[in-house]
Amino acid sequence: MITFKNVTKEYPPKTHALAGVSFRINAGEFVSITGQSGSGKSTVAKMIFAEERPTSGQILIGDWDISKIGRADIPILRRQIGVVFQDFKLLPKKTAFENVAFALHVAGESGKRIREVVPHVLKIVGLAEKGHRYPRQLSGGEQQRVSIARALVHRPKIIVADEPTGNLDAITAREIMELFTRINDFGTTVLLVTHDRDIVNGLHKRVITLRDGKVSSDAEKGKYLLT
Amino acid sequence: MRTFFRIIRFAMQSMLRNFWLSFVTVSVFVLTLITVNAVIILNVLANASVKSVEGRVQVTVYFTSDASVDTVKSTQSYLLGLSQVKDVSYVTAEDALIAFKETHKSDPVILGALDEVDGNPLGQALKIRAYNAADFPFILEALETPEYAPFIKDKNYNNYESALKVLGNFSEKIRIGFLVLALFFGFIAMLIVFNTIRVAIYVHREEIGVMKLVGANDWFIRGPFLLESIFYAFIATGIMAGIIATTLRFANPYIVAFFQGVDVDLVAYYSTNALPMFGAQFGILAFLGLATTAFAMRRYLRV
Ligand SMILES: Nc1ncnc2c1ncn2[C@@H]1O[C@H](COP(=O)(O)OP(=O)(O)OP(=O)(O)O)[C@@H](O)[C@H]1O
Ligand SMILES: [Mg+2]
DSSP states (O other): OEEEEEEEEEETTTEEEEEEEEEEEOTTOEEEEEESTTSSHHHHHHHHTTSSOOSEEEEEETTEEOTTOOGGGHHHHHTTEEEEETTOOOOTTSOHHHHHHHHHHHTTOOHHHHHHHHHHHHHHTTOTTOTTOOGGGSOHHHHHHHHHHHHHTTOOSEEEEESTTTTSOHHHHHHHHHHHHHHHHTTOEEEEEOOOHHHHHHHOSEEEEEETTEEEEEETTOOOOOO | OHHHHHHHHHHHHHHHHTHHHHHHHHHHHHHHHHHHHHHHHHHHHHHHHHHHHHHHOEEEEEEOTTOOHHHHHHHHHHHHTSTTEEEEEEEOHHHHHHHHHHHTTTOHHHHHHHHHSOSOOOOOEEEEEESSGGGHHHHHHHTOSTTTGGGEEEEEEOSOHHHHHHHHHHHHHHHHHHHHHHHHHHHHHHHHHHHHHHHHHHHTHHHHHHHHHTTOOHHHHHHHHHHHHHHHHHHHHHHHHHHHHHHHHHHHHHHHHHTTTSOOOHHHHHHHHHHHHHHHHHHHHHHHHHHHHHHHHHHHOOO
16 A cells, blocks of 8 residues: 655755665554654654655655655645644634535535535534534644544544654644544554654554654554664 | 646646735736736827817917908918818907907006006907917918918917927827836736746646656647636736726826816726726737746746
8 A cells, every 4th residue: 555665865965864765654553653753753754645745765655656746646645644733724714514524625526516515514423512612712632633523524544643743742642543543443554653662562454663764563452663 | 628627727727826925917918918908098188189279279360450351361261271270359449458468467557557557458369279289380480471360469379389289298108118118027927827837837847747658739738828828818918908997997086176277088998998098908928928938937947
């Protein structure tokens, strides 16, 4: 589903964020990427939805080589990948419902379809009753659920989440992780970037650890390796 | 199509959210248009005045008293044969005298002098009008032939020529002045549009970021800003048309009265030319706005 082949990334003038990263994630997997701050985790995530391009190497999504993706193709890629961030990235002047609907608006979906799909995904994330609320009227965990709903609304095959629990307390974080696990159970590939030891250890899933821009370990049913 | 309506809505929203910026932008557009229309109106008025003054210019050719009626009549038909000549009217010696007395009726010295002389000191005359005042030198030159010259006592311009020149110069200068002003305002307008779009991009940066993340294409992101500048042009042109319509409605009687006898109907002029004229003004504004917006987006909107 996601293949990195010897990917390097250099931010000018001379930060080598990634130095030859290779891995392969199969459809339906749940993979955590961990590593110390600055080890290149976010860079890996950004490359998957083409916010950054590799300096060298190859990235395949399915069998689509996105290493040199054209500008016009980026929206097509992004409608197939759901992204979730630490800071939620919700629009404060839109309700939860509108925030989710926005992703469909942008893709030119019909109002009818929007009215069908949005309540459905809000229900999946457990916010069926709170669609009319504005982000400021929601707790952090609820806001993150809205952003997950927005990521799901295109029915993506892949969800990429960069520190989705970074702003949440431990209990809320665990709830969000349960949500991701459930989404993964439906068959969606989940790529989770995190440096939260408890979360990684609680998942019992594959863990890829980065160190200085390289894969330092890649283990099935892995553990958080750093101290 | 659906996407198109969403783009329109987004553009409207952006304009309303930055109401004062939109207001300033439209105002400067309107200022630009006001100067442009001032040039247009000035042109219309100046052309009408020049035409009307030109139409009044006439040259009177006085014949000696020994010239026969036939000589004068043949001069008249000779002049009428010239393509530059509009018409030539014949004035008998008696009529010339009556007219002379009429113009000088408040001048007892001249009238007294006239009484001293026996008989009619004035001869016959021809009054010549030309299609174009500039052709008079040629027409008068044409009379310098041995056939007619000996009978011609005097040729007299009523002195509109210098007035025409003054009028021409004056309207030319004002026109250039307003054109410079229009260019100046146009330039300011572009700067302001640039800034407005820059601020609009800034205000929407969050939204734009999210739009990109969820897979909006370029056109969906850029469209609203381009549309916004077209809206500004449209609104400004509409306001300008309103200003012109109301001002002319109230001012037209005064303008007509002021230019007595000159055929200046600005209302008619604007109503017959409204579509192409305001169309062109809208077109130019929209073009300027789009170009500036495209430029602002290149700088501030990385898609
Ligand atoms: N846009 C950028 N320009 C220049 N350097 C960058 C840029 N983004 C990241 N870097 C550098 O690349 C390296 C990897 O950054 P990255 O964001 O991938 O780290 P990370 O593992 O996500 O760290 P954290 O856990 O703190 O989020 C860092 O040294 C960072 O300073
Ligand atoms: Mg990071």
